[in-house]
Amino acid sequence: MEDIILWLKYLFLGIVQGATEPIPVSSSGHLIIAQKLLGLKQNGLSFEILTNTASLIAICFIFRKDIGRLIGGFFGFIRTRKPEYKSDFLFSVYVVIGTVPAVIVAALFKDQIEEIFSSVRTVSIALLFTGVALWLIRNLRGRKQDGDLTARDAVLVGLAQAVALIPGISRSGATVISSIAVGMKQETALRFSFMLYIPVSLGGLVLGVSDIAHDPNRSALAIPYIIAFFTTLIVTYFSMRWFMGIMAKGNLKYFSYYCFVAGILFLIFL
Template identity: 85%
Template sequence: MEEIILWLKYLFLGIVQGATEPIPVSSSGHLIIAQKLMGIKQNGLSFEILTNTASLIAIIFIFREDIKKLIIGALGYLRTRKEEYKADFMFCLYIIIGTIPAAVVAVLFKDRIEEIFSSVYTVSIALLITGVALWLIRNLRGRKQDGDLSTKDALLVGLAQAVALIPGISRSGATVIASIAVGMKQETALKFSFMLYIPISIGGLIMGVSDIANDPNRSQLAIPYLIAFITTLFVTYFSMRWFMGIMARGNLKYFSYYCFAAGTLLLIFL
């Protein structure tokens, strides 16, 4: 019976991770809350890395045609220097530029950041901050498309992604908010945000291989981890599809309401 309860707990954690990774409400913050409520304490980063990898696979699958087009276009431009490929090459270059801030901060300070900020109080404050930011950009409608971005745009969005290493600050929220704030159209903001997610997540997986290999609970929690992984994979896919529809309609203000409510309730009750 205890084993089944444990499996159900990890099923729930997979649902939480998958549902919140694509949307601007902070998956890391919600996982901290869920683990606290269920009395689960993770030692190391194995679980976080595994569930993030599941989300990564789902998001790569959704954006597979965009990724293919960008790679073919970038390589085509490098080989031929034809103008028709330049926009794809520049978009890839901006993804690289936008990835640098978070990569540097993650390598130098990620463990320290999580040690300092991984508390329910921090998550509640971060959710309120995210709510304010979402409210401020709720009516913005940018004009910049894929071919209109600049190095400055990429750096500003990249810095937002670096700030999102603080648990409770949503990565997708920070990058989408920053992308819209610098004038991107909803579709371009969504695409650029999740293209930035891919390299930073792959980097996190590579850096975390040793955590997984050295996890003392790996054998004991193999089935719960697998349950969480599969659940996260499928829930991320459907959550991402749903969020794409929300972005197309420009209804981000509803996420600000949620962040205000969740952050306030956490401050009151936890």
């Protein structure tokens, strides 16, 4: 019976991770809240790495055509210098530029950030800040498409992604908000946001392989981890599809309402 209850808890964590990773409400913050409510405490990064990897697979599958086109355009422009490849080449370069701030901050300060900012109170306050930011850009409609981006845009969005290392600050929210704030169209903002997610998540996976290999709970929690992984994979796919529809309609204000309500409730009751 205890095993079944534990499996159900990890099933719930997988649902939370999968549902919140693509949308601007902070998956890391919600996992901290969910683990507190369930009485679970994760030692090490194995669980985080596994569930993030599941989300990464789902998101890569959804954006597989964009990824293929960008890779082809990048190398096509280097090889031929044909103008039809230039837009995809520059977009790829800007993804690399936008990734750098988060990589530097994570390499230097990730452990300290998680130690200082992983309390429920901090997560609650961060959700309120996310709600304010979403509210401020709710009516913005940019004009920049893929070929109109600049290195400055990439740096600003990359800095926002670095700030999102703080639990409770949504990575997708920070990058989508900053992308829209610098003038990107909704579709371009969404694509750029999740292209930035891919290298950061891949880097986390590569660096975290040793954590998984040396996890003392790996055998005891094998089944719960597998349940959480596949739950996250499936739920992320459907959550991402849903969020793409929301972005197309420009209804980000509803996420702002959610962040306000959740942040206040977490502050009062947890």
